Amino acid sequence: QKEVEQNSGPLSVPEGAIASLNCTYSDRGSQSFFWYRQYSGKSPELIMSIYSNGDKEDGRFTAQLNKASQYVSLLIRDSQPSDSATYLCAVSGWDSSYKLIFGSGTRLLVRP
Amino acid sequence: NAGVMQNPRHLVRRRGQEARLRCSPMKGHSHVYWYRQLPEEGLKFMVYLQKENIIDESGMPKERFSAEFPKEGPSILRIQQVVRGDSAAYFCASSPVVETGASNTGELFFGEGSRLTVL
Numbered sequence: 001q002k003e004v005e006q007n008s009g010p011l012s013v014p015e016g017a018i019a020s021l022n023c024t025y026s027d028r029g030s031q032s033f034f035w036y037r038q039y040s041g042k043s044p045e046l047i048m049s050i051y052s053n054g055d056k057e058d059g060r061f062t063a064q065l066n067k068a069s070q071y072v073s074l075l076i077r078d079s080q081p082s083d084s085a086t087y088l089c090a091v092s093g094w095d096s097s098y099k100l101i102f103g104s105g106t107r108l109l110v111r112p
Numbered sequence: 113n114a115g116v117m118q119n120p121r122h123l124v125r126r127r128g129q130e131a132r133l134r135c136s137p138m139k140g141h142s143h144v145y146w147y148r149q150l151p152e153e154g155l156k157f158m159v160y161l162q163k164e165n166i167i168d169e170s171g172m173p174k175e176r177f178s179a180e181f182p183k184e185g186p187s188i189l190r191i192q193q194v195v196r197g198d199s200a201a202y203f204c205a206s207s208p209v210v211e212t213g214a215s216n217t218g219e220l221f222f223g224e225g226s227r228l229t230v231l
Contacts, residue, residue: 004154034219043116043203043222044155088154098145098207099168100220102154 003027006089006103014111019076021106023089026070030091033065034100035074038086048074079110114139116223117186118204124229131191131198133226137206144187145220146179149201161187194230201225 004025013019021035032051036044050056050063050072062075072091076083086105092098117136125131137144143162147155157171161181172179176194181187191198205220 008152036222043224045222046219049219090155098143098160099157099171100147100155101157102147104152104154 003101004089004091004103006087006106008104009107010109011106012109012111013079015079015081017079017110019079019083019108019110021074021076021087021089021108023072023074023103024070025072025089025091025101027091027093027101028067028070029093030067030070032092033063033072034090034092035061035063035072036088036090036102038088038105040086044088076108079108081110081112084108084110116141116204116206116221118202118223118226120226121224122227122229124231125194126231127195128193131194131228133189133191133202133204133228134186135189135204135206135223136186137204138208138221141206141208141221143207144181145205145207146187146189147203147205147222149203149225151200155203158189191228194228196230199228199230201227 006023035048037047038044048061048063050065056063060077064073086107088105089103090100092100119134145160146158149155159172159179160168164183176192178190203222203225205222
């Protein structure tokens with residue numbers, strides 16, 4: 001079983017729609033959760049971090065965390081073509097907080 | 113440019129040669145991390161360094177790979193006797209501080225990566 005699992009996609013949504021990206025993780029000791037965006041050939045860019053159960057909103061982005069279900073998601077409202085990228089879910093544990101375990105990413109395509 | 117700087121951006125080596133990848137962290141950051149990304153895969157942790165110290169190298173292959181972060185100068189990831197399976201994108205990241213339980217735990221700033229191709 002992979003430590004962090006994501007659907008590879010592509011997830012295709014029309015412009016203006018809500019894109020929902022999901023991620024599950026296997027280590028119940030995971031403490032910190034991150035969503036990175038990576039454009040093709042570019043570096044990963046942190047867009048959201050979440051540390052406690054519930055929702056965290058930042059602009060058009062909302063991260064949701066459910067530790068009991070070992071599930072974290074990212075919602076992108078009013079999707080734009082510029083949101084088209086690969087979204088990487090990453091988690092870290094309390095004992096090695098610097099060591100991020102990444103999923104393989106979900107490719108999002110926003111159709112104009 | 114105050115970001116994480118990596119060079120070279122692209123490197124081509126023949127099997128058996130050595131590859132050296134360099135990384136300068138963001139200004140004010142003293143923690144450096146190297147990750148490897150194979151095609152269609154997520155980033156895999158390799159090593160975590162502070163100045164003159166290797167903190168965690170649990171993700172580094174036992175042979176041919178080494179990393180350093182000297183007191184002066186950039187961090188270096190060195191791959192000796194490269195093989196085709198070493199072809200990948202190698203990303204360096206930095207952070208200002210790593211404290212267990214702190215709100216900034218794990219927030220890394222990545223460089224643009226060095227893409228190694230082994231012929």
